[in-house]
Amino acid sequence: MSTLSEEPAWKQRAVERSTKAARLRAERKVQQFLEAAQEIILEKGSTDFTVQEVVDRSRQSLRSFYQHFGGKHELLLALFENALRRSADEIRAAASAEPDPLVGLRVAVRMLFETSLPDPSTQHPLFTDFATQLLMSYPTEVRSAHEPMLAVFAEMMARADAAGQLRSALRPRRAAAMVMQSVMFLAQSTAVAGEGESAHPLTADEVWEFCAGGFALRDVA
Template sequence: MTAVPEEQPAWRQRAVERSTRAAKLRAEQRVQRFLDAAQELIAEKRTTDFTVQEVVDRSKQSLRSFYQHFDGKHELLLALFEDALSKSAAEIRETAGSQSDPLQALRLAVEMLFEQSLSNPGVERPLFSDFALQLLVKHPAQVATAHLPLHQVFTELVEQAEDAGVIPAGKPRRQASILMQTVMFVAQGNGVPAGSHAAAVSAEEVWQFCLGGLSGVPVRN
């Protein structure tokens, strides 16, 4: 007959859980120090052209500790990218959620994402233009996962606008994806001459273009 293992006393379970929570908190603090150090270097250098050792030195931690949490620099940058996108999603959800008009809510979301995506390495943004495309090419699955919170917000906003009848019914998830890609791509290349067009694009212009695509009504000059 197989012996039934005795259940651990409650005090022992509490002690183990407390120890686990403390270890998790210390790990989270170490990770945040690495992220903060990398963000400071990006702001100072206005580029992601820094070394892992610089991050380690800035964070006042060890190289061994860095590699306990990250496989390398690309994973650190991906963590920054994912963290910033998550914050962006939360900000957009909160601001858009304050609007009773679903079309106005969607408009605010588009304009906020556009402003947040403009190339400015000295400011914390959801997209760091000098490495976002590299991550997309080399780690597409991870980048797609990082975009999920933001994609969910835009999907909900498109669904609400369609339910209210202010835009035609379609495929909300696919529409949200196309919408996000359009806004981010235009923001990253904003101000770059394209043919005879060299003036910077405004958030209002981006919204009008996206609205034309969602509603099926051509945008007129």
């Protein structure tokens, strides 16, 4: 407190100016790293790039990299967060346009499923693959990266609930979390060439049917 009042406004402003400049510079650099990484991922269609590649591509230095990121994982997390937030926005836009909440949810599920497929071509391709890698090592960060997407599903779920379209015993937000995670994971695991028996690849519709209606015909005590 006393230090605060002892530091007059001019000093605070001076400090602020300098820190603001620094912040801007930092943001620009971070942005460059992110873009470089993004490019590389798109090019090689995989997330296992090396830090060195990113540094080279962004014409900066290793030192600078580690000055801005706590490690490779923070870069990954940042990319993941971005991609997920963007995707969440798209999904919200599409889903909330539907008057019927359940139809909106179906749209959301389908879209999330598609974007979660590990297709090495699209722009939002493998952003889910390291989701699972990171999930184990940095669970809380991944969780918070999921947040925007979860919010979308929670909104839709709440609308459905308000319209009396949900099974009564459900807490909407938890249902939203289960749907979101199931869809993402099922999309991931489905992307394998089926061996023999029943050419595995799940479809978005199957997953929707499962999430919406479950499998049981009746309730079980």
